[in-house]
Amino acid sequence: MxxxxxxxxxxxxxxxxxxxxxxxxxxxxRAIAGSINSNPSLVRRLMSSLKNAxxxxxxxxxxxxxxxxxxxxxxxLDVYKAIEEPDLFHVDExxxxxxxxxxxxxxxxxxxxxxxxxxxxxxxxxxTLSDIVKDxxxxxxxxxx
Amino acid sequence: MxxxxxxxxxxxxxxxxxxxxxxxxxxxxRAIAGSINSNPSLVRRLMSSLKNAxxxxxxxxxxxxxxxxxxxxxxxLDVYKAIEEPDLFHVDExxxxxxxxxxxxxxxxxxxxxxxxxxxxxxxxxxTLSDIVKDxxxxxxxxxx
DNA sequence: CCACCTGTTATCTTATATGTAACATGTTAA
DNA sequence: TTAACATGTTACATATAAGATAACAGGTGG
Numbered sequence: 480m481x482x483x484x485x486x487x488x489x490x491x492x493x494x495x496x497x498x499x500x501x502x503x504x505x506x507x508x509r510a511i512a513g514s515i516n517s518n519p520s521l522v523r524r525l526m527s528s529l530k531n532a533x534x535x536x537x538x539x540x541x542x543x544x545x546x547x548x549x550x551x552x553x554x555x556l557d558v559y560k561a562i563e564e565p566d567l568f569h570v571d572e573x574x575x576x577x578x579x580x581x582x583x584x585x586x587x588x589x590x591x592x593x594x595x596x597x598x599x600x601x602x603x604x605x606x607t608l609s610d611i612v613k614d615x616x617x618x619x620x621x622x623x624x
Numbered sequence: 625m626x627x628x629x630x631x632x633x634x635x636x637x638x639x640x641x642x643x644x645x646x647x648x649x650x651x652x653x654r655a656i657a658g659s660i661n662s663n664p665s666l667v668r669r670l671m672s673s674l675k676n677a678x679x680x681x682x683x684x685x686x687x688x689x690x691x692x693x694x695x696x697x698x699x700x701l702d703v704y705k706a707i708e709e710p711d712l713f714h715v716d717e718x719x720x721x722x723x724x725x726x727x728x729x730x731x732x733x734x735x736x737x738x739x740x741x742x743x744x745x746x747x748x749x750x751x752t753l754s755d756i757v758k759d760x761x762x763x764x765x766x767x768x769x
Numbered sequence: 770c771c772a773c774c775t776g777t778t779a780t781c782t783t784a785t786a787t788g789t790a791a792c793a794t795g796t797t798a799a
Numbered sequence: 800t801t802a803a804c805a806t807g808t809t810a811c812a813t814a815t816a817a818g819a820t821a822a823c824a825g826g827t828g829g
Contacts (some may be wrong), residue, residue, distance in 0.1 A: 482714060482784065482785070482816095482817080483714065483816080483817060483818090484711075484714045484715065484716035484817090484818095485817075485818090486713055487713070487714065487715050487716040487729075487733050488716055490729070490733060491716065491719065491726075491729050494725055494729055494732075495725045498654065498725055500726070501724040501725070502725060503650065507773085507774070507775090508774080508776095509773095509774090510773075513686060513720060513723065513726050514719065514720050514723040514726045515716065515719055516718045516719055516720045516818060517718075517725065517818080517819080518725065518818085518821095519774095519775095520777090520818095520819080520820065520821080520822095521817095521818065521819075521820090523775065523776060523777080524776090524777085526775090526776090527775095527776065527777080530642065530776095535705065536665070537775070537776090538774095538775075538826080538827085539774075539775045539776065539825070539826045539827080540773080540774050540775060540825080540826035540827035540828085541774065541777080541827060541828085542773080542774055542824080542828065543774095544775095555740070557649055561779080562708075567744070568631055568632070569627060569628060569629045569632065570629060570632050571629035571632040571633055571660065573638065573661045573662075574636065574659065574660055574661055575658060575659050575660065575661045578658065578659040579643070579646040579764040580636065580639055580640045580643055580646070580647060580659050580662065580760055581636075581659045581660065581766065582763070582764070583759070583760040583761075583763035583764050583767070584635070584636050584639055584756075584760055586759070586763060587639075587755075587756045587759035587763065588632050588635060588756070589757060589761050591700060591751045591755070591756060593710075593746055594747055594750075594751065595700070595744050595747045595751070597747075598743050598744060598746070598747040599712070599740050599743060599744040599747075601743070602739055602740045602742075602743040602744075603740055605739075606736045606739065606740070610732075610736070611729075611732045611733070611736060612732070613638075614728070614732035614735060615724070615725055615728040615729055615732050616728075617727035618727070618732065619724045619727070619728050620730060622727065622728070627785095627786080627815070627816070628785080628786055628787090629786090629787095630786075630787090652804085652805065652806090653805080653806075653807095654804095654805090662787080662788080663787090663788060663789065663790095664805095664806095664810095665787095665788080665789065665790080666786095666787065666789090667808090668806065668807060668808080669808085671806090671807090672806095672807065672808080682806070682807090683795080683796085683805095683806075684794065684795045684796080684798085684805075684806045684807065685794075685795030685796035685797080685804080685805050685806060686795080686796060686805065686806080687796095687804085687805055687806080688805095689806095710823095715778095727785070
């Protein structure tokens with residue numbers, strides 16, 4: 480399947496912004512990139528998608544990004560839809576239409592994949608940024624104790 | 625995300641083998657590749673994985689592949705596990721361990737992804753090859769009427 | 770004015786999926 | 800036994816996508 484961690488990095492960004500309890504004041508793309516061990520350009524590109532999805536607010540020139548909603552109003556599904564391709568699985572659209580199987584397998588697969596996708600999305604919608612932030616903050620507390 | 629249709633092609637292969645009602649007798653990798661609009665080598669590689677997973681039986685030299693179980697005993701989850709990487713989502717394992725967020729985001733994400741993965745797998749286990757074959761056969765009937 | 774930022778685009782490298790070819794080996798029928 | 804054809808496996812070429820990185824126009828604020 481895929482080997483991308485875009486979704487993880489996007490959640491990381493949101494968590495960094497939302498975890499004010501344990502993060503210093505600097506919310507520049509450089510500081511966030513430092514936490515991810517990546518580079519500021521990647522962070523800004525992901526933030527661009529998050530901004531388009533209405534999850535964060537930012538302004539040119541000012542290192543002052545903020546969440547547009549509270550952490551318990553932002554779900555993993557919101558981030559997923561903002562960042563990733565919509566479909567977890569992909570149907571082969573080039574099958575042989577002259578073959579009884581090739582001509583009918585696409586719709587059968589779409590139907591099956593839709594059912595899986597729907598349940599995955601239901602589950603993603605149950606997980607909020609608040610949950611993630613809590614786990615991170617708790618993990619940090621435990622590490623310090 | 626990824627843009628692979630390995631899973632779709634694998635289901636296609638199994639459907640081709642299982643849909644004896646509408647498929648002619650030739651079960652060679654060449655014939656199956658013709659239905660997928662792909663090539664015999666790809667089909668043989670996927671069949672190799674399906675064979676390792678105990679879903680099909682075949683012998684060298686003979687174009688006589690067969691399902692190792694009945695179509696309602698083979699689930700989409702079986703095929704997924706035979707063919708794909710196990711995880712739908714990937715955690716960025718390179719985050720900065722010196723940062724409170726970077727040090728704790730990985731386990732938080734693993735936990736969240738596990739919940740989604742589990743529900744997706746439950747849903748995949750509900751879909752059988754029998755369902756797919758039925759949809760394909762019905763689609764073919766409808767097209768002929 | 771200057772240092773720093775965002776937002777966007779472009780390029781490079783690398784990883785993966787797929788297409789394709791090749792080949793050792795097994796099978797079957799003439 | 801030979802020819803035709805099959806599987807199973809490996810190797811290589813190509814296309815696509817992710818991520819690293821650089822660059823730059825323009826905004827911000829001391």
